[in-house]
Amino acid sequence: MITGILSRMKKAMRKSRLNVSVLIKTLLRQGIPEKEMLEEIERLLLQADVGPVICESVSLDLMKEAKSFTGEDSVKKKLKELLLAHFRVNDGIRNLTMPQGCASVIMFVGVNGSGKTSSIAKIANYLLKDGRTVMIAGCDTFRAAAAEQLEFWSEKLDIPLIKGFSGADPASVAFDACKSAAAKGCDFLLIDTAGRQHTKNHLMEEMKKIKSAVTKCGVARLSEILLVLDAVTGQNGIVQAAKFNEALCLTGVVLSKMDGTAKGGITLRIEKEERLPVKFISFGESLDDLSRFNPADFVESLLMD
Ligand SMILES: Nc1nc2c(ncn2[C@@H]2O[C@H](COP(=O)(O)OP(=O)(O)O)[C@@H](O)[C@H]2O)c(=O)[nH]1
Ligand SMILES: [Mg+2]
Incomplete structure (x- = not known):
């Protein structure tokens, strides 16, 4: 680092x-x-x-x-x-799955306000700097503000955005986005999802449908499902991680808002108790306030000089 x-x-x-x-x-x-x-x-x-x-x-x-x-x-x-010693030792587990001949799809899930949309912007920025091509998809079709926020980031980062009309089926938006990312030859497709239940369907059902649409699309590969957790939530974050993991088989966690919490130790709990690798942490609102997670640096930051 x-x-x-x-x-x-x-x-x-x-x-x-x-x-x-x-x-x-x-x-x-x-x-x-x-x-x-x-x-x-x-x-x-x-x-x-x-x-x-x-x-x-x-x-x-x-x-x-x-x-x-x-x-x-x-x-x-x-x-x-x-x-x-309480962190998982194999650092490879924290790498993002790279595209292998087709677009690599990363689905971001988590409760409302946890930092999904901002993390997508930061990770898109990180991937762009790494020389990758990125597309983003807005599958929170219920909140108008959600689409506006993504539009803002897609313009700022100059990357394509696929979004559905208000109220569109999130799974079909994800499906179309996969086709589009494949047609454009993008390396990564980052999918933003809703965090609040807004239909008769349970939030997890909606997430499962998106997951299944991506899996079935045939032209892109669902390589990651990342849970975005607000580090400020502390103990409750562990409960959220368990629920999302059970429903969706997560591949990792993005811990957001590390700057606003006195509970950074939650990182250890997620890895130890939920067996989920923390892949990124974010510690501020600007695009560069994101880092790949590195346990040694984290422990170093946790102890006062
Ligand atoms: N201080 C700080 N604020 C953050 C961080 N990540 C996200 N936020 C803020 O948290 C709020 C909710 O984030 P958002 O990405 O919209 O959450 P979403 O509902 O999960 O998409 C926004 O005001 C973000 O600017 C972070 O790492 N640090
Ligand atoms: Mg959002």
Whole structure:
């Protein structure tokens, strides 16, 4: 990761950052009763929302080492190591599936306001910079504002947009978009979807229909279904991830609004508890406020200097 992004990420994530100085002082203060020490470590980790399972494991491991810590650096190094150990190791799992002879379709799902449309714009920007050709499709045909927002981004990024008329069947818009992306020879088709139930059908049913339309189109390949999660939602994000994953078999997560939360630790929980790779994080409203997710950089940003 370029240093520029790491320092912007650190700045954006300041609310989530663990004030390790307290923790370090606690761990270096010999003779402190064990129970008190454990409580102090747990309090700090829980603040960042890493969840009880990881919290317990990390704090117990830190306790075990407490006597061998010689100074600030040794505590920090161990803490980083322990947090990092909870991420999935194979970095390949965080790569986007690349197009293989036909357009690669990425469907973005998630509740209203989670950051789907903005993430699509940011990821389109990221792919364009990588030399890829991109098309976007608006399958939230219910909200007029949804189409307007996509129009804005398609003009700004100068990429084609396929959208249906108001009230059109989202699955047929997705189907047409696949045909169009194939005809134009686009590398990626990014599909925006609705986040709120607005018909008799359940939201998940609508998502399944879009998924099935893309799978059946025959000219493009559904390579990813990414859940966009607002990091601010904390614990509720885990519940959302479980629901969407069960219905759609997600391939990964985009965590948005990392700049607005003190709960960046949710990243660990998604990977550990839901077994979903976090592929991107966004930490601001501008197009460049997005980064591929890298656990080592994330842990680095999570700990205060
Ligand atoms: N601060 C901040 N705001 C964000 C981020 N991602 C999205 N937003 C804002 O969150 C709001 C909802 O985003 P939007 O993409 O429209 O969500 P959607 O309903 O899921 O499509 C918008 O005002 C975005 O500008 C982020 O990473 N940081
Ligand atoms: Mg939207």
